[in-house]
Amino acid sequence: MISFLLIIVASLFFTGVIIRTKSFTSGRKGPGIFQPMKDVIRLFKKGAVYSKTTSFIFQIAPSIYFASIIMAILVIPFGQYKGIISFEGDFVFFAYILGTGKFFSIISALDTGSSFEGMGASREALFSMFAEPAFFILMGSFALLTGHTSFQEIFASLHFGSSISYVLGVLATTVLVMITLIENSRMPFDDPNTHLELTMVHEVMILDNSGFDLGMILYATNLKFAMYGALIANLFMGSAPLYFTIPIFLALQFIFAITIGFLESFTARFRMNHNAQYILALSSVSLLIFLGVLLVLGQFN
Amino acid sequence: MTNVLLIIFTISLLYLGIAHRLLTYIKILVFQGLLLFGIAFIELIKIDALNLAFVLLETIVFKAFFIPLFLNYVMKKNRITRDAEPFLPNFVSLILITIIIIATFILSNAIADSRISKIYFVVAISTLFTGLYIIVTRHKIITHVMGYLVIENGVFILSIAVGNEMPMLVNLGILLDIFASVFLLGIFVNKIGDVLKDVDVEQLKNLKD
Numbered sequence: 001m002i003s004f005l006l007i008i009v010a011s012l013f014f015t016g017v018i019i020r021t022k023s024f025t026s027g028r029k030g031p032g033i034f035q036p037m038k039d040v041i042r043l044f045k046k047g048a049v050y051s052k053t054t055s056f057i058f059q060i061a062p063s064i065y066f067a068s069i070i071m072a073i074l075v076i077p078f079g080q081y082k083g084i085i086s087f088e089g090d091f092v093f094f095a096y097i098l099g100t101g102k103f104f105s106i107i108s109a110l111d112t113g114s115s116f117e118g119m120g121a122s123r124e125a126l127f128s129m130f131a132e133p134a135f136f137i138l139m140g141s142f143a144l145l146t147g148h149t150s151f152q153e154i155f156a157s158l159h160f161g162s163s164i165s166y167v168l169g170v171l172a173t174t175v176l177v178m179i180t181l182i183e184n185s186r187m188p189f190d191d192p193n194t195h196l197e198l199t200m201v202h203e204v205m206i207l208d209n210s211g212f213d214l215g216m217i218l219y220a221t222n223l224k225f226a227m228y229g230a231l232i233a234n235l236f237m238g239s240a241p242l243y244f245t246i247p248i249f250l251a252l253q254f255i256f257a258i259t260i261g262f263l264e265s266f267t268a269r270f271r272m273n274h275n276a277q278y279i280l281a282l283s284s285v286s287l288l289i290f291l292g293v294l295l296v297l298g299q300f301n
Numbered sequence: 302m303t304n305v306l307l308i309i310f311t312i313s314l315l316y317l318g319i320a321h322r323l324l325t326y327i328k329i330l331v332f333q334g335l336l337l338f339g340i341a342f343i344e345l346i347k348i349d350a351l352n353l354a355f356v357l358l359e360t361i362v363f364k365a366f367f368i369p370l371f372l373n374y375v376m377k378k379n380r381i382t383r384d385a386e387p388f389l390p391n392f393v394s395l396i397l398i399t400i401i402i403i404a405t406f407i408l409s410n411a412i413a414d415s416r417i418s419k420i421y422f423v424v425a426i427s428t429l430f431t432g433l434y435i436i437v438t439r440h441k442i443i444t445h446v447m448g449y450l451v452i453e454n455g456v457f458i459l460s461i462a463v464g465n466e467m468p469m470l471v472n473l474g475i476l477l478d479i480f481a482s483v484f485l486l487g488i489f490v491n492k493i494g495d496v497l498k499d500v501d502v503e504q505l506k507n508l509k510d
Contacts, residue, residue: 163305281316283399
């Protein structure tokens with residue numbers, strides 16, 4: 001329960017902090033950190049316009065996408081406190097419920113019949129496909145390391161002892177940050193501010209959505225950021241008491257948002273045809289984490 | 302601590318697989334030199350001072366400074382184009398290097414000899430094969446030399462693993478460095494650009510009986 005509330009709180013300011021950081025680094029003052037939320041609220045007050053070529057899929061897809069993310073958030077634990085749903089192997093559920101949401105957003109993009117949206121959908125599907133093994137190998141190695149298979153048990157019994165496990169922690173954080181950037185279509189992989197449909201990935205998929213639907217999709221992005229931020233924060237919280245972990249959680253979300261802001265300000269976007277190999281490199285790094293876990297466990301000495 | 306450095310070293314191999322520019326290759330070689338300095342310093346601290354100083358000096362001065370600088374100089378002097386120009390796409394390289402790492406891991410598990418230090422063995426052998434792979438799949442002579450330098454880093458890691466018992470082996474590994482420098486000097490002196498000059502290859506094609 002507590003993780004759900006905190007993720008909602010973090011989602012309110014997350015993209016705002018990113019935008020503010022980007023403004024600061026480019027020498028502008030920038031909008032307030034709640035501006036993205038105000039935009040979302042403005043969109044929530046509007047009705048939606050649907051194209052005549054679209055079917056019911058286009059109308060239900062944003063709701064399903066939003067619901068899938070809410071459901072994924074439900075399984076995220078908070079230190080030793082369970083998420084609202086928690087069972088053995090819930091990280092598989094987590095990945096596939098996000099996959100379901102993504103599937104619906106992809107078919108709704110195809111449903112509009114626009115060639116640009118089809119292209120964006122194909123790219124998004126490809127990138128998510130390459131990011132998935134990285135996530136599974138990472139969570140699988142943690143499951144092997146701790147001997148548990150649910151998020152809460154994994155994070156509660158994850159403790160860093162030897163120097164090698166610190167490296168694993170740092171590598172895991174890096175992989176998770178990169179997965180976040182891929183899943184949210186952010187800077188090194190996709191530019192959210194681009195104006196050319198040919199080079200868009202995620203933005204082109206939502207070109208036809210308007211009003212309430214668009215508001216839901218935009219807010220889902222904020223939630224997704226906060227959700228992955230919570231996953232990363234869980235790596236560092238362990239079983240400390242609440243008055244200690246809540247500030248850590250919020251601070252980590254802030255640091256995460258600022259890091260993404262800096263990344264977006266100072267890195268150039270990868271070339272589209274090179275994206276696949278950079279994303280696959282994450283899987284290779286996760287494999288190294290897996291080998292490292294074998295090393296820690298003494299399966300391999 | 303050495304395990305940490307060795308894991309980072311392995312990640313640098315993956316990066317080598319997806320690097321596009323020759324300058325990136327040189328930067329990775331510098332980074333590997335620094336990592337080897339760290340590994341050698343931690344691992345060989347027990348051998349006698351003179352030998353240790355020699356090994357450390359060699360890693361930091363030759364591997365991390367002199368050879369990369371000279372590579373850069375040769376690249377500029379011979380006007381070598383900045384792209385690595387692999388035969389295979391980098392995507393395939395990445396997969397193959399990952400397979401190399403996993404295969405060496407499985408191989409070392411299969412050997413199951415308690416006398417070899419396994420993490421050193423895995424990193425060294427996978428570095429060796431990655432170097433070979435880079436030599437095989439890149440066009441230019443200068444990338445061949447870089448692949449050779451990577452191989453030689455692998456040999457160095459393998460020799461460090463037994464360095465405490467046999468410091469002689471480390472020195473032998475260092476001799477390879479000098480060998481690589483001779484290669485480089487050859488490229489420099491003969492002014493070999495991107496590949497052996499087109500003219501030469503064409504002349505070979507005309508050979509008939």
